[in-house]
Amino acid sequence: MQDQDIEKDVRSILGRKSIIELTPIVIKKKDLSDKICYFFDTDDNASPFDINMAYDAGFDIVIPISKMTADQVAKLVQDATFSRKPRAPTTFFIGGSDVKEGEKIAKEVVKSLVPPFECPVIIDPRGSHTTASAVVAMTIDVADKLHGMKDLKGKKVVIFGAGPVARIAAILGAKIGCNVFLIETWEKSNEEFVNNLAEELTAEAGNEATKIRGVFAPSMEDRVELSKDVDILWSLAAAGVEILSEKAMMKLEGKKIVVDINLVPPYGIDGIKPKHYNEEIYPNIFGIGALALGRLKSNSEAEILKEAANTNGLKIFDYNYALSVAKKLLNK
Secondary structure (H helix, E strand, C coil), rough: HHHHHHHHHHHHHHHHHCCCCCCCCCCCCCCCCCCCEEECCCCCCCCHHHHHHHHHHCCCCCEEECCHHHHHHHHHHHHHHCCCCCCCEEEEEECCCHHHHHHHHHHHHHHCCCCCCCCCCCEHHHHHHHHHHHHHHHHHHHHHHHHHCCCCCCCCEEEEEECCHHHHHHHHHHHCEEEEEEECCCCCCCCCHHHHHHHHHHHHHCCCCCCCEEEEEECCCHHHHHCCCCCCCECCCCCCCEEEHHHHHHHHCCCCCEEECCCCCCCECCCCCCCEEEEEECCCEEEEEHHHHHHHEEEHHHHHHHHHCCCCCCCCCCCHHHHHHHHHHHHC
16 A cells, blocks of 8 residues: 555656756857868969968868959959858968059958958968068067167168068068168169159058168169168068178178078078078177078968968958067067
8 A cells, every 4th residue: 555655656746847947958069161261362373382371270271363463352252252151261361472463452352341241361472471570570589689679769770672571571660660771772673663662661651650761772882881880681682682792791890680581592691591590690790591580480470370260250460460470479
């Protein structure tokens, strides 16, 4: 009789509605959309360097489009974004040797992005933004930590070369308050060209930047004269072109930090080797070579690509951002 009562009680309890409501567990699925990088390159062949960097940074798919021009941007960008869900992991990377066209392409990309399909944009034509940023960041770092120069504001900086890297370095130098001289060394150029270029770059640097001065100096004698009273010298001309010979360097006096991005002999500055990092190449003249800079440039580009791959919505990765990344890497 007792067992029957227990069974009756159990059936009664089980038949009742529980006062505890079970809340269903919703598992949010991870977004498995492919990370796609569209690489717009102005050259005949898209750079394998940047393509490899993008894959190594975590993109699942890298789509190179060569011979890119600004008039093609709107259709390509909108086809690429409208075909994916809003805030899908899509990135546009602008590269190539034609810096002016690259700048136009970048503006058109940003202009063509329509909410809510906005996405990151990386601007680094032929590595000019990341390379110039590495030059400036490493100069600031070495000047501060190894030479007691806490601030480069007011320091005279001579930049040899008027190509993509030199132009971005000039803008960044002016933005941090240096007295910047952009020196055109190519004998087939002229004073008018470099003066006009300096004015354009000063305007881009902004109202708070210092004025960039352009100088035409095709001869070794002219370059020596310009370099005598400088604090910092950046050799950013074309590969395989000697800017200052040993004889010319021996004529310079006073403490100087000299940076050379040339990895192809003859180097831009005679006496600097690619592996040099703050090496005293002449009395009181300290050199930084291409390999030391190259590591920082590559690491900066990798960091930018990784961040872009994991960014939703519009974010511009240009020379300003590249400089901040290079500084951060040097302070790690």
